[in-house]
Amino acid sequence: GDFANNAQVAIDQFIASGEEKWGQHSSIVLLLPHGYDGQGPDHSSARLERFLQLVNDDPDHLPGATPQDLRDIDKAFDVLDEAGNGFVEKEAVVKYLGCVGSIEGKSSGYLSAEEIWSEMRQWTMGGDEARVSRSEWRRIMQQWHRRSAEVRSNMIVVNVSTPAQYFHALRRQAHSPFKKPLVVMAPKYLLHHAKATSAFEDLGPGMLFRRVIVDYNPFVPSEAGLGDNTRHLAKTKTGAPLQVHPERVRRLIMCSGQMYYTLSHARQAKKIKDVTILRLEQIAPFPHDLITETISYYPNADVIWCQEEPKD
Secondary structure (H helix, E strand, C coil), X not given: CCCHHXXXXXXXHHHCCHHHHHCCCCCCEEXXXXXCCCCCXXXXXXXXXHHHHHCCCCCCCCCCCCHHHHHHHHHHHHHHCCCCCCEEEHHHHHHHHHHHCCCCXXXXXXXXXXXXXXXXXXXXXXXXXXXXXXHHXXXXXXXXXXXXXXXXXXXXXXXXXXXXXXXXXXHHHXXXXXXXXXXXXXXXXXXXXXXXXXXXXXXXXCCCCCCEEECCCCCCCCHHHHHCCCHHHCECCXXXXXXXXXXXXXXXXXXXXXXXXXXXXXXXXXXXXXXXXXXXXXXXXXXXXXXXXXXXXXXXXXXXXXXXXXXC
C-alpha cells in the first residue's frame, strides 16, 4: 500500500511490461492509498500520474482509430466480403468478433459477439439488418475496439468511489477471462466518510462494476446512473425529481474518486439543480465509449474536468 515508490522498479520492469516482454500474464492487485488528506508525504498520494504514464493507452488516437487499426479493419472487411458486393453478412461478423476476442460473461461487464452485433447494429440507422456495409463495419469495429480496450491494455487503473464499486472491481478481477494487473487508488478518507456507502442491492445479482457513474436522472436512459449510490436523493418525498431535464443541464463535471463527495456536498448546500456530476471510476483504459454516450444525453452542457491534484 504505502511507499509504493520503493517498489517502482518492480512495477516498471515486471508488472507494467511483463506481458509485452515475456508473455507473462498477471492479475496482481495493488491497493494504493490516494488523496491529499494531510496524512504525511508517503501516505497521501499514490502518484497516480506514474501509473498513467505506464499504461499503454494511445495518447494521440482513440481505440480503433490508429492508422494500423483502420488498415486492419478495412483488410478484415475485404476478407469477409467474399462475394465482393460491398456487404458482409451477420453470420460472418459474429464469427469474426468471436475469433478476435469477444469477451463472454455479462456479469463481468463484457458482451458476447451476438450482444455486440445487436447493440452496434442499432447505431447503424437503418439498412438490411442481416448485413453491414463498409462504413457500418468501420463503426462497429471501432466501437468493438473501444469496448475491448481492457483486453489489449497492459494494466487497469481505477479510482472507485463506493464500497459496491470496490467489491465489483475485485470481483471482476477474480472472474475476468483474461489476466491484467489492477491498480486501485483507495482514498483512506472514504473508509469513514458517512456518504460513501452502498445499498445491499448494489452488491447483489445483476449489478457489476461501472467504469463510469453519472448522477441518476429519470430522464436519462443510461445504465451508468444505476451505480449512483446517492440515487435515493434524486427525488423529493413527493416523488418530484430534484434534477432538471438533461437538455436544461448547463454543466457536466467530470471527476474521479473522493472528489465526487466534495462536489456533491457543495451542489446540495447551494441547491443547484442544473449541474450533473460524472464519476470516472476506471481511468485507464479510458472508457471512451461510455464517456461519449453519457455526454450525448446533455447536449447543452459545458463539460469540465475537476481533480483534487494541484497539477496535471
